[in-house]
Amino acid sequence: MKHSFLAVIALVLVAMLGAQVPGLKSVFGVVIPWLAFVIFLGGFAYRVLQWGKSPVPFRIPTTSGQGKSLDWIKQDKYDCPATGAQVIIRMILEIFAFRSLFKNTKSEVHSGPKLTYESSKWLWLAGITFHYCFLIIVLRHMRLFTNPMPAFIAALEFGDGFLQIGAPTVYITDLLFVLALSFLFLRRLVNAKVRYISFAADYFPLFLILSIGITGILMRYFVRVDVVSIKQLAVGLTTMSLPAADVMDKIGTMFFIHLFLVCTLMVYFPYSKLMHLGGIFLSPTRNLANNSRMVRHINPWNDLKIKPHSYAGYEDDFREYMVNAGLPVEKELPKASEPEA
Amino acid sequence: MAIPKAKELGVNVATEPSMMTGAIPKKHWMDNPVTFKPGNYCYPGKKSIVEYHSKSFPGLFGVPREWEVESDDWKLPENWQKIIFEGMKERLGKFRSFKIFMDCCVRCGACADKCHFFLGTGDPKNMPVLRAELIRSVYRNDFTAFGKLFGRVANAREMTFAVLKEWFMYFYQCTECRRCSVFCPYGIDTAEITMMARELLHLVGVNTNWILEPAANSNRTGNHLGLQPHTFKDNAEFLLDDIETATGIRINSLTFNRKGAEILFIIPSADVFAEPGIFTFMGYLLLFDHIGLDYTISTYASEGGNFGSFTNNELMKKLNGKMFAEAERIGAKWILGGECGHMWRVVHQYMDTMNGELRKTLEVPKSPITGTVFENAASSKMVHISEFTADLIKHGKLKIDKRRNDHRCVTFHDSCNPARGMGLIDEPRYILENVCNKFYEMPENTIREQTFCCGSGTGLNTGEIMELRMRGGLPRANAVKYVEEKHGVDMLSCVCAIDRATLLALMEYWNPNVGVCGVSELVGNALIMDGEQARETDLRGEPLAGMEG
Numbered sequence: 084m085k086h087s088f089l090a091v092i093a094l095v096l097v098a099m100l101g102a103q104v105p106g107l108k109s110v111f112g113v114v115i116p117w118l119a120f121v122i123f124l125g126g127f128a129y130r131v132l133q134w135g136k137s138p139v140p141f142r143i144p145t146t147s148g149q150g151k152s153l154d155w156i157k158q159d160k161y162d163c164p165a166t167g168a169q170v171i172i173r174m175i176l177e178i179f180a181f182r183s184l185f186k187n188t189k190s191e192v193h194s195g196p197k198l199t200y201e202s203s204k205w206l207w208l209a210g211i212t213f214h215y216c217f218l219i220i221v222l223r224h225m226r227l228f229t230n231p232m233p234a235f236i237a238a239l240e241f242g243d244g245f246l247q248i249g250a251p252t253v254y255i256t257d258l259l260f261v262l263a264l265s266f267l268f269l270r271r272l273v274n275a276k277v278r279y280i281s282f283a284a285d286y287f288p289l290f291l292i293l294s295i296g297i298t299g300i301l302m303r304y305f306v307r308v309d310v311v312s313i314k315q316l317a318v319g320l321t322t323m324s325l326p327a328a329d330v331m332d333k334i335g336t337m338f339f340i341h342l343f344l345v346c347t348l349m350v351y352f353p354y355s356k357l358m359h360l361g362g363i364f365l366s367p368t369r370n371l372a373n374n375s376r377m378v379r380h381i382n383p384w385n386d387l388k389i390k391p392h393s394y395a396g397y398e399d400d401f402r403e404y405m406v407n408a409g410l411p412v413e414k415e416l417p418k419a420s421e422p423e424a
Numbered sequence: 425m426a427i428p429k430a431k432e433l434g435v436n437v438a439t440e441p442s443m444m445t446g447a448i449p450k451k452h453w454m455d456n457p458v459t460f461k462p463g464n465y466c467y468p469g470k471k472s473i474v475e476y477h478s479k480s481f482p483g484l485f486g487v488p489r490e491w492e493v494e495s496d497d498w499k500l501p502e503n504w505q506k507i508i509f510e511g512m513k514e515r516l517g518k519f520r521s522f523k524i525f526m527d528c529c530v531r532c533g534a535c536a537d538k539c540h541f542f543l544g545t546g547d548p549k550n551m552p553v554l555r556a557e558l559i560r561s562v563y564r565n566d567f568t569a570f571g572k573l574f575g576r577v578a579n580a581r582e583m584t585f586a587v588l589k590e591w592f593m594y595f596y597q598c599t600e601c602r603r604c605s606v607f608c609p610y611g612i613d614t615a616e617i618t619m620m621a622r623e624l625l626h627l628v629g630v631n632t633n634w635i636l637e638p639a640a641n642s643n644r645t646g647n648h649l650g651l652q653p654h655t656f657k658d659n660a661e662f663l664l665d666d667i668e669t670a671t672g673i674r675i676n677s678l679t680f681n682r683k684g685a686e687i688l689f690i691i692p693s694a695d696v697f698a699e700p701g702i703f704t705f706m707g708y709l710l711l712f713d714h715i716g717l718d719y720t721i722s723t724y725a726s727e728g729g730n731f732g733s734f735t736n737n738e739l740m741k742k743l744n745g746k747m748f749a750e751a752e753r754i755g756a757k758w759i760l761g762g763e764c765g766h767m768w769r770v771v772h773q774y775m776d777t778m779n780g781e782l783r784k785t786l787e788v789p790k791s792p793i794t795g796t797v798f799e800n801a802a803s804s805k806m807v808h809i810s811e812f813t814a815d816l817i818k819h820g821k822l823k824i825d826k827r828r829n830d831h832r833c834v835t836f837h838d839s840c841n842p843a844r845g846m847g848l849i850d851e852p853r854y855i856l857e858n859v860c861n862k863f864y865e866m867p868e869n870t871i872r873e874q875t876f877c878c879g880s881g882t883g884l885n886t887g888e889i890m891e892l893r894m895r896g897g898l899p900r901a902n903a904v905k906y907v908e909e910k911h912g913v914d915m916l917s918c919v920c921a922i923d924r925a926t927l928l929a930l931m932e933y934w935n936p937n938v939g940v941c942g943v944s945e946l947v948g949n950a951l952i953m954d955g956e957q958a959r960e961t962d963l964r965g966e967p968l969a970g971m972e973g
Binding site for chain 1: 434435437438439443444445446448449453516517518519520521522523524527528529530531532533534536537538543546548551553554557568569570574577578579602605606607608609610611612613616643644645646652653654657658680681682683723724737738741742743744745746749750753771772773774776777778779780781782796798799800801802803804806811814815818843844845846847848849850851854867869870872873874898899902903
């Protein structure tokens with residue numbers, strides 16, 4: 084945890100100081116974002132392709148409900164899908180509703196001994212809140228890159244700010260984002276089991292994303308930055324054109340810190356556990372139909388040389404016993420009167 | 425190995441300092457090496473047995489040798505670390521599951537308290553996430569940039585002897601039950617990780633005899649106990665006498681290795697020689713006789729359970745291949761499978777993929793009695809006895825007197841593999857509802873896809889680790905106790921042969937008034953056979969309620 088915290092502080096300092104150095108603004112504002120974006124896309128694609136290179140030899144869905152069986156037995160279609168369409172629904176529920184996590188329970192041992200299990204949805208709630216807020220916030224940021232801004236982003240902004248509190252209007256997602264992340268962080272600290280298994284790779288992204296959120300909120304509500312210049316820079320990034328030097332100078336340092344942290348996240352993403360974003364789509368216990376008795380699934384490296392111990396070999400071993408026990412045999416025993424060859 | 429009395433262990437589980445009772449280990453888990461002592465490990469494979477497997481699979485089972493688990497010298501090959509590294513690299517390339525499960529865990533901890541071994545031991549390394557980290561840490565060190573750069577800070581560590589010991593300890597404290605994978609938001613399946621780890625352990629000859637010897641027996645004699653053909657037949661036929669005693673009828677429909685039979689019936693072999701499996705077997709025979717089924721049992725393919733699946737995919741395939749090979753040899757139209765857990769994981773999710781080439785003339789299974797076509801087995805041509813029986817009952821083909829199970833108050837244990845590796849959940853329940861009057865479910869978080877393991881699957885059903893098994897089985901036993909106290913349940917039914925052996929020990933320990941039976945035993949009790957005598961006892965020779973004559 085210590086390492087992760089210090090790493091994020093260091094990143095903040097690098098951006099803070101770097102953005103002061105004349106000439107480095109365009110490095111932090113243009114070069115690094117572009118590099119980070121390329122690394123993110125390239126790395127993400129690379130990782131997914133690497134996974135994809137390994138085949139899925141066996142069809143191993145976790146059947147979390149009744150499978151397709153006799154016509155009159157009700158199948159749990161979305162927990163134990165038998166067709167491609169049902170798998171798609173299972174995956175949609177998994178990806179958009181975190182269905183497996185929703186099933187979470189909390190177990191306790193009491194004297195007796197007595198084990199109890201109760202529904203526990205806090206992790207699910209914080210997890211899904213965080214992810215949706217993140218998504219909406221990323222989409223909202225598209226206003227900076229688009230000119231004119233698409234209608235759906237405007238609608239999203241309006242909805243997000245519908246509480247109409249404060250000026251500028253407070254976004255609900257900003258609040259929930261920080262709340263959910265704080266919960267996830269505190270849970271890691273307070274829950275002994277989770278704390279015991281957590282390490283840098285768990286804390287670093289939490290701190291990093293939280294810092295991105297905090298710097299963003301600071302910029303919007305507390306520290307003035309020049310949004311018009313930022314938009315010029317952002318649109319410039321999409322068209323690969325450098326903004327004028329004075330534009331860069333008008334943008335406050337806080338923005339460069341924010342942007343640098345985002346870049347770090349993009350670079351870090353493909354090589355970290357954050358790749359669960361890609362992994363979930365390829366997870367063989369979730370994205371396969373439970374139909375391995377209905378349709379033959381081919382294992383590309385199936386070794387045809389592996390054959391069962393043959394019946395002939397078995398009978399050779401036990402023929403005499405089999406004959407004596409009245410078991411049918413393929414080859415009779417040699418006649419006793421015949422001389423042995 | 426003496427183990428504490430249930431009462432004592434019950435107190436220990438709830439009070440001893442463990443992660444389940446709220447104690448937090450002071451040391452980082454990497455600094456907490458394992459110590460083997462009598463009672464916490466299974467005995468290693470005998471040299472002769474490893475030699476036997478090595479003949480079929482050179483290298484896959486390491487170098488055959490005598491070694492001791494408690495010793496600091498496991499007589500590993502000099503380059504054992506390289507073997508593990510190469511083995512891991514090969515498997516990362518062959519199994520997408522392995523690669524993804526190594527990469528995308530976020531350590532959210534949802535799985536932590538889902539494992540029966542964790543619930544019973546409170547040992548942090550039995551949290552599925554940490555069990556996976558045992559191997560993931562080595563993966564990071566050897567295969568990821570972060571691991572190479574940051575080492576320990578990135579939870580990466582080198583493959584050392586201490587790590588190997590840890591693997592041997594904890595990948596043999598996982599029964600591949602998949603309960604954790606139900607809750608994982610990315611579907612990470614510890615069963616898959618354990619399978620990979622065990623394959624790697626085998627490469628350097630780290631193994632257990634309780635798995636390897638039954639696997640060798642299954643290969644050579646057809647069944648895991650090594651019963652030779654005549655003994656197997658005698659054992660099975662002996663049970664015909666018991667059926668006659670209970671019902672007054674002599675069954676003549678049991679045949680072995682008979683060519684031309686319509687159906688090949690394959691059971692877990694324990695059903696022909698061990699209580700209470702033999703009563704399940706009697707239930708099968710009564711059922712088939714009742715409906716006049718044209719079937720045969722093979723002595724060559726007399727083991728449904730696949731001990732190879734506890735070692736590596738190669739041996740799993742080899743043992744499984746007999747099913748198709750034998751069905752083709754005798755010219756059966758399709759295969760019917762008995763009540764068995766791991767057998768069905770293999771049959772359902774692996775068999776057709778592994779051995780589909782061996783099946784040539786088998787036909788899509790069709791019940792000769794009801795005409796039902798089992799579309800769900802259209803390719804693999806193998807039907808589960810519960811599917812088959814449920815269909816018979818639905819079509820009214822069985823004459824049943826439910827009252828013959830009134831002396832039992834029954835609950836049902838979903839075996840891990842049929843539940844989470846197949847989706848066979850409601851078929852046995854439908855049967856139970858139709859053959860007994862008193863059937864009660866255990867609490868909802870302990871049944872169906874959330875069912876708890878018996879605590880002794882995947883070859884852990886061995887006497888030397890009894891305390892561990894009783895701890896691992898505690899969640900299951902505890903749920904049984906709940907219905908015992910609430911409804912007076914005295915019979916725990918299941919569709920798994922390992923369960924019939926392990927739950928028996930588990931119930932004797934935690935709930936001594938509860939028996940264990942297969943679902944088909946209860947079917948056998950309830951069947952009204954043509955020409956039977958007035959039934960006064962069940963198949964176990966125990967008096968029926970209200971029918972004492």
